[in-house]
Amino acid sequence: MAFTGILRNSGKVGSSLRVPHIRPFVGHIRALRFNSTIGKDDSLETTHFGSRTVPKSEKQKLVGTVFSNVASKYDIMNDVMSMGVHRLWKDHFINKLDAGKRPNSKEPLHFIDVAGGSGDIAFGLLDHAEHKFHDKESDMHIVDINADMLKEGEKRAMNQGKYFNDPRVKFLVQNGETLDQIESNSKDVYTISFGIRNFTNIQAGLDTAYRVLKPGGIFYCLEFSKVNNPIVDALYQKWSKALPVMGSLVANDYDSYQYLVESIQKFPEPETFKGMIEKAGFQCAGYEPLTFGVCAIHWGIKT
Amino acid sequence: MRFLKRLAGHRLYHPNALEHEAKHAFAPLAYGPNSLQYKVLNHTLEKHVPSYGFNERALVASLNDLGLGSSVLSAIGADNSPSFLNVPPSVLELAKFHLVTKRYAITKELNSATASLEATQSPTSLGTLFQRRLELNKPVASHLSQLLAILSMPGEFLVKSALPELHRLSDDMIYFSSEADSHDFAWYSKRVAISCAFVSSELFMAQDKSPNFAQTFEFAAEKLHHVTKLGQYYTNTEEYMWYTLLMSINLAKSQLTRS
Numbered sequence: 154m155a156f157t158g159i160l161r162n163s164g165k166v167g168s169s170l171r172v173p174h175i176r177p178f179v180g181h182i183r184a185l186r187f188n189s190t191i192g193k194d195d196s197l198e199t200t201h202f203g204s205r206t207v208p209k210s211e212k213q214k215l216v217g218t219v220f221s222n223v224a225s226k227y228d229i230m231n232d233v234m235s236m237g238v239h240r241l242w243k244d245h246f247i248n249k250l251d252a253g254k255r256p257n258s259k260e261p262l263h264f265i266d267v268a269g270g271s272g273d274i275a276f277g278l279l280d281h282a283e284h285k286f287h288d289k290e291s292d293m294h295i296v297d298i299n300a301d302m303l304k305e306g307e308k309r310a311m312n313q314g315k316y317f318n319d320p321r322v323k324f325l326v327q328n329g330e331t332l333d334q335i336e337s338n339s340k341d342v343y344t345i346s347f348g349i350r351n352f353t354n355i356q357a358g359l360d361t362a363y364r365v366l367k368p369g370g371i372f373y374c375l376e377f378s379k380v381n382n383p384i385v386d387a388l389y390q391k392w393s394k395a396l397p398v399m400g401s402l403v404a405n406d407y408d409s410y411q412y413l414v415e416s417i418q419k420f421p422e423p424e425t426f427k428g429m430i431e432k433a434g435f436q437c438a439g440y441e442p443l444t445f446g447v448c449a450i451h452w453g454i455k456t
Numbered sequence: 457m458r459f460l461k462r463l464a465g466h467r468l469y470h471p472n473a474l475e476h477e478a479k480h481a482f483a484p485l486a487y488g489p490n491s492l493q494y495k496v497l498n499h500t501l502e503k504h505v506p507s508y509g510f511n512e513r514a515l516v517a518s519l520n521d522l523g524l525g526s527s528v529l530s531a532i533g534a535d536n537s538p539s540f541l542n543v544p545p546s547v548l549e550l551a552k553f554h555l556v557t558k559r560y561a562i563t564k565e566l567n568s569a570t571a572s573l574e575a576t577q578s579p580t581s582l583g584t585l586f587q588r589r590l591e592l593n594k595p596v597a598s599h600l601s602q603l604l605a606i607l608s609m610p611g612e613f614l615v616k617s618a619l620p621e622l623h624r625l626s627d628d629m630i631y632f633s634s635e636a637d638s639h640d641f642a643w644y645s646k647r648v649a650i651s652c653a654f655v656s657s658e659l660f661m662a663q664d665k666s667p668n669f670a671q672t673f674e675f676a677a678e679k680l681h682h683v684t685k686l687g688q689y690y691t692n693t694e695e696y697m698w699y700t701l702l703m704s705i706n707l708a709k710s711q712l713t714r715s
Contacts, residue, residue, distance in 0.1 A: 245537070248537075248538050249533075249536075249537050249538060249545060250530050251529065251530060251533060251538060251544050251545055251546070252526070252527065252529075252530045253526065254526050255512060255516045255526050255529070257513065257516050257517070257520070258516050258519065258520065258525065258526045259520060259525075260525040260526070262525065262526055262527055341525055341526075341527035342527055342530065367525075367527075368492075369492060369524055369525065369527060369528045369531060370527055370531075371527060371530045371531045371534065373530070436487070436491065437486045437487050437491070437493070437531075437534065439486060439534060439535060441537070452534045454492070454493075454531040454534065456491065456492045
């Protein structure tokens with residue numbers, strides 16, 4: 154464990170010592186950081202952006218820049234970085250949730266997929282419901298804070314000729330922490346995959362999830378987690394160091410992927426996150442680690 | 457005295473006998489008797505499983521009765537992953553719920569019985585508990601083969617829920633009965649033997665057409681008798697072998713000192 158600790162620390166030192174002139178092609182995140190004119194009182198409250206500490210009011214904008222940068226290469230980069238395993242995780246996520254209106258059930262379901270701009274989870278859930286339960290009634294809100302990511306999802310829907318201009322599927326630009334266009338007690342299934350990590354205030358996001366869900370609804374979250382096995386963890390840390398390099402080769406963007414790695418390391422331990430889900434008011438919270446804990450499915454039930 | 461109280465009030469870093477986690481009402485299940493899941497699963501097991509069997513139709517019928525939507529199925533099944541051959545997680549949870557609640561039911565009756573009659577009654581025998589557990593299967597007897605198929609499907613559910621639950625059942629039956637328990641390897645073999653006897657009795661019950669399952673109980677009694685007799689054979693043989701072994705060693709030793 155000491156070994157991985159050193160790796161982690163060296164990563165932090167590296168990123169804080171980096172000076173702009175070494176990598177001039179990725180200046181905009183830092184530019185935002187230096188040029189911002191945020192009021193003094195706002196900047197007192199800080200949060201983490203990767204391993205950097207930034208004012209709370211600024212994180213949202215920084216994350217926005219990251220995802221605007223990666224949107225067009227999102228799918229190919231996911232495949233490269235996870236060696237295709239992210240497809241298995243998402244498949245398992247959808248099969249385990251096993252949601253859909255059953256043939257002899259009365260009410261259709263109302264889904265909401267938060268931070269689901271690329272649409273893969275949302276479309277997967279609807280496909281699962283249709284193939285398994287012949288459910289063509291349940292509706293879906295696909296919500297993302299980033300309009301660029303949401304456009305990727307719409308593009309995908311258009312290309313596959315399904316769920317585009319479909320009255321069942323609505324794309325909405327919304328902040329996951331507030332979801333101010335979504336009514337309280339209106340949703341049956343709240344899913345979020347690889348998104349909650351980027352929230353400025355994770356607890357606020359969970360509280361909002363609790364607000365929009367109906368009693369009997371379920372919160373279901375797929376997110377990076379902590380690797381337990383020390384040997385696998387050592388390999389995983391090595392692999393993480395290679396990710397920004399891959400990012401710069403494939404997507405010509407080092408910093409966005411550096412942020413990705415750091416945000417994974419900053420995300421709370423699964424037990425802590427489970428505690429946060431319970432704190433938001435959910436019952437029977439639990440989690441299932443996937444691939445030695447690289448990823449985990451978390452859930453909670455509103456009763 | 458005050459010092460002791462203060463000491464007891466402190467939380468210690470290492471695990472100790474003073475503090476322990478309060479046990480959940482239905483331990484392996486993540487929810488208590490007042491939860492939504494319990495309400496739905498209990499309703500399903502009582503009202504719809506006898507007619508529909510262990511499947512999603514029974515669960516959906518219950519949800520319709522209780523005025524709930526399909527999303528509750530996801531909530532019920534959250535703890536399980538879909539099994540091999542695509543048994544839905546909610547149905548796996550229903551099977552687990554059946555096993556756990558029925559296991560608690562046999563000892564619950566026992567607790568109330570001993571509380572009222574104290575020590576006047578002789579302690580319950582293993583056979584009585586065994587029979588009581590089989591009696592609780594009567595309402596779902598026609599769907600037992602389906603249940604056993606779900607439970608024996610190779611995969612995560614078998615390892616994490618079905619087998620441990622079977623072990624807990626035989627463990628409970630031995631612990632709460634007058635059966636003598638051993639502290640050596642026989643502890644394991646006894647539980648395994650009783651588990652085998654129970655599963656074979658359930659298999660028999662699934663096919664049993666006799667009135668009030670009379671043949672099942674006959675079969676179970678005989679099976680259990682075999683197990684206990686076999687256990688005795690085993691213990692006797694073991695004792696004899698040890699005796700012979702030690703005696704031969706001593707004999708050899710004495711011969712060596714002589715020469």
